[in-house]
Amino acid sequence: MVLMNPVISKLTGKLVVLASASPRRLEILTNVGLRFEVVPSWFKETLDKRLFKTPHEYAVETAKQKALEVAKRMPFKHLKTPDIVIGADTVVTVDGLILEKPVDKQDAYRMLSRLSGKEHSVFTGVAIILCHEKEDTFQLNAFIIDFYEETKVKFADLSDDLLWEYINSGEPMDKAGGYGIQALGGMLVEYVHGDFLNVVGFPLNQFCKKLGLIFSPPGSLTHNSTQNSPQGSPVDTVPPAEPAASSPPGSPTHNGPPDSQGQNIPSASTAHNVSTHVNNVREHETEDGKEKLSKMIELMDGFKASKVLFTASKLRVFDVLRSSKTGELQAEDVAQEIKASIMGTERLLEACVSLGLLQRTGKEYTNTAMSRHFLLSDGPLSLQGYIQHCNELVWPLFTHLETAVREGTNQHEKAFGKTSNLFQDAYYSRHEVKLRFMKAMHSIAKVSGRDVATAFDLSKYKTACDLGGCTGAMAYEFAKAHPGLSVTMFDLPEVIEMRGHFRPHDADDRVSFVAGDFFKDELPKADVYILARILHDWSDEKVHILLSKIAKACNPGCCVLVSEIFLDEDRKGPSRGLLQALSMTEGRQRSASEYSLLLKSHGFTAAQVKHTHNLLDAILCVTE
Numbered sequence: 001m002v003l004m005n006p007v008i009s010k011l012t013g014k015l016v017v018l019a020s021a022s023p024r025r026l027e028i029l030t031n032v033g034l035r036f037e038v039v040p041s042w043f044k045e046t047l048d049k050r051l052f053k054t055p056h057e058y059a060v061e062t063a064k065q066k067a068l069e070v071a072k073r074m075p076f077k078h079l080k081t082p083d084i085v086i087g088a089d090t091v092v093t094v095d096g097l098i099l100e101k102p103v104d105k106q107d108a109y110r111m112l113s114r115l116s117g118k119e120h121s122v123f124t125g126v127a128i129i130l131c132h133e134k135e136d137t138f139q140l141n142a143f144i145i146d147f148y149e150e151t152k153v154k155f156a157d158l159s160d161d162l163l164w165e166y167i168n169s170g171e172p173m174d175k176a177g178g179y180g181i182q183a184l185g186g187m188l189v190e191y192v193h194g195d196f197l198n199v200v201g202f203p204l205n206q207f208c209k210k211l212g213l214i215f216s217p218p219g220s221l222t223h224n225s226t227q228n229s230p231q232g233s234p235v236d237t238v239p240p241a242e243p244a245a246s247s248p249p250g251s252p253t254h255n256g257p258p259d260s261q262g263q264n265i266p267s268a269s270t271a272h273n274v275s276t277h278v279n280n281v282r283e284h285e286t287e288d289g290k291e292k293l294s295k296m297i298e299l300m301d302g303f304k305a306s307k308v309l310f311t312a313s314k315l316r317v318f319d320v321l322r323s324s325k326t327g328e329l330q331a332e333d334v335a336q337e338i339k340a341s342i343m344g345t346e347r348l349l350e351a352c353v354s355l356g357l358l359q360r361t362g363k364e365y366t367n368t369a370m371s372r373h374f375l376l377s378d379g380p381l382s383l384q385g386y387i388q389h390c391n392e393l394v395w396p397l398f399t400h401l402e403t404a405v406r407e408g409t410n411q412h413e414k415a416f417g418k419t420s421n422l423f424q425d426a427y428y429s430r431h432e433v434k435l436r437f438m439k440a441m442h443s444i445a446k447v448s449g450r451d452v453a454t455a456f457d458l459s460k461y462k463t464a465c466d467l468g469g470c471t472g473a474m475a476y477e478f479a480k481a482h483p484g485l486s487v488t489m490f491d492l493p494e495v496i497e498m499r500g501h502f503r504p505h506d507a508d509d510r511v512s513f514v515a516g517d518f519f520k521d522e523l524p525k526a527d528v529y530i531l532a533r534i535l536h537d538w539s540d541e542k543v544h545i546l547l548s549k550i551a552k553a554c555n556p557g558c559c560v561l562v563s564e565i566f567l568d569e570d571r572k573g574p575s576r577g578l579l580q581a582l583s584m585t586e587g588r589q590r591s592a593s594e595y596s597l598l599l600k601s602h603g604f605t606a607a608q609v610k611h612t613h614n615l616l617d618a619i620l621c622v623t624e
């Protein structure tokens with residue numbers, strides 16, 4: 001007699017994973033109090049049945065491959081190594097055939113009419129994998145315990161009408177042999193010999209017995225380094241896991257007495273074969289390992305991809321292609337247009353194709369939809385301004401990253417010379433630098449503006465002030481999104497004087513411009529203060545100065561809308577925000593709750609946070 005709870009309780013505290021999408025298996029295991037995660041296996045059930053001497057070997061091998069696939073995937077995809085992975089596979093055998101799940105109604109009919117009036121066997125193969133990842137290696141050690149259970153089922157004689165009625169119920173489609181004994185399919189059955197749950201998809205009784213053997217005290221599998229199988233048979237050590245289809249036909253996957261084709265198939269109540277293997281899986285040879293390697297390569301090459309984008313943008317490749325009569329050009333023509341070498345241009349264009357920035361048919365290059373969307377310099381959502389800023393300003397800063405990390409300082413001076421005030425001395429001192437910086441801010445505001453402006457219901461407010469709003473692009477988006485709102489754009493005089501460059505052709509006269517320094521000058525009165533991409537540039541100390549000025553200017557009921565990249569609360573992402581922080585000066589990237597706390601200390605509460613899935617998120621806080 002197996003005592004269920006003591007066996008199940010042996011698994012307490014272990015990460016147990018059911019590598020199955022079957023709702024029945026989930027239910028059977030949940031019902032006995034097992035705590036586990038479900039990670040359905042991606043292993044395709046396509047093993048060549050002819051390679052197996054017996055149906056149960058096929059079911060066991062499939063179960064094993066299902067479980068192994070999950071055991072290997074989890075450390076990479078789920079970033080955790082399970083302790084135990086359970087896989088199962090149920091098949092029906094009749095007339096020497098193995099029946100799995102029907103592919104369509106006709107298939108279900110073929111299966112069920114074959115079963116009608118006869119006894120058949122249901123085999124469920126089970127694999128229990130005990131996993132252990134060797135530290136700092138790409139090896140997963142896996143002890144595999146596998147077994148199977150057979151149950152005999154006899155169907156009554158079934159008329160075609162009954163069969164079709166049953167098939168049309170939809171029940172057969174996800175069930176081995178085309179029936180569900182636990183539901184309507186139970187009506188087709190005359191008798192069952194053996195474990196009923198085995199037919200439903202999981203031989204619970206044997207599973208618990210095996211667990212009892214695995215987790216029994218000294219001399220058991222996990223405690224004894226000789227690793228005898230629960231039945232005392234020796235452990236096989238097998239080389240790196242091979243795709244099962246390539247294992248030699250009928251290769252012994254079980255230790256213990258061989259069951260032979262039909263003569264010696266154990267009865268439902270006998271204890272069945274158990275085998276235990278140690279698998280050393282070289283992870284980089286698996287699908288998941290390959291995925292990890294390609295992620296690594298992507299990271300190593302990331303800077304090259306960025307520079308290709310920057311260079312193609314700077315050389316106006318996307319504009320040149322768009323301006324051609326047919327929208328397509330050969331490399332020689334592009335080279336002529338951008339005044340570059342043919343060979344260099346060809347390499348650049350080919351690299352652009354590989355990155356999805358261009359497409360090529362024969363010798364002709366054209367823009368992709370993504371490039372047309374974001375890379376044409378006059379497109380409404382053009383990111384060209386920001387791309388040029390990354391190329392001219394961020395790239396040089398990143399070339400000094402190592403020193404920046406060592407010294408804990410910004411490398412602006414090393415890259416561009418001495419500055420005392422970043423904005424006034426660096427960004428706004430020379431006309432072309434100022435214009436480039438403003439174009440960068442403009443493109444971010446254009447791309448994210450609508451999502452930020454519509455993040456919250458602002459219909460009860462009449463006036464807004466966009467502090468440090470640069471070109472006014474965000475202010476125009478707010479005016480567009482809120483017909484009752486007038487927006488004042490407040491920024492340094494040297495910024496305001498450039499506003500003509502960025503004035504939209506359909507400029508709304510509800511947007512006005514006021515020059516001033518938000519740290520020094522009086523702020524315009526408004527119901528809503530917008531701080532889009534401002535606070536991350538400043539230390540907490542400076543943020544407090546600014547927020548206290550806003551708080552003083554506010555009447556009760558006014559609000560502050562902060563729009564930034566919000567870090568995850570555990571500061572593990574998004575990488576866009578964390579990467580940007582590496583080249584920042586005195587500011588810092590913050591999470592939504594950090595912004596909320598800063599605002600709260602100035603009387604702005606009741607935060608609503610909006611993750612826009614665009615370049616900037618938003619938080620709205622109201623004065624009490």
Ligand SMILES: O=c1[nH]cc([C@@H]2O[C@H](COP(=O)(O)OP(=O)(O)OP(=O)(O)O)[C@@H](O)[C@H]2O)c(=O)[nH]1
Nearest residue numbers: 020021022024089090175176179180181200201
């Ligand atoms: O009487 C019943 N017989 C069989 C079942 C269910 O049939 C399927 C068998 O398919 P398989 O073993 O391949 O498992 P899947 O469902 O595809 O899930 P995996 O993710 O584990 O591959 C199984 O769901 C049985 O429960 C039945 O319900 N009644």
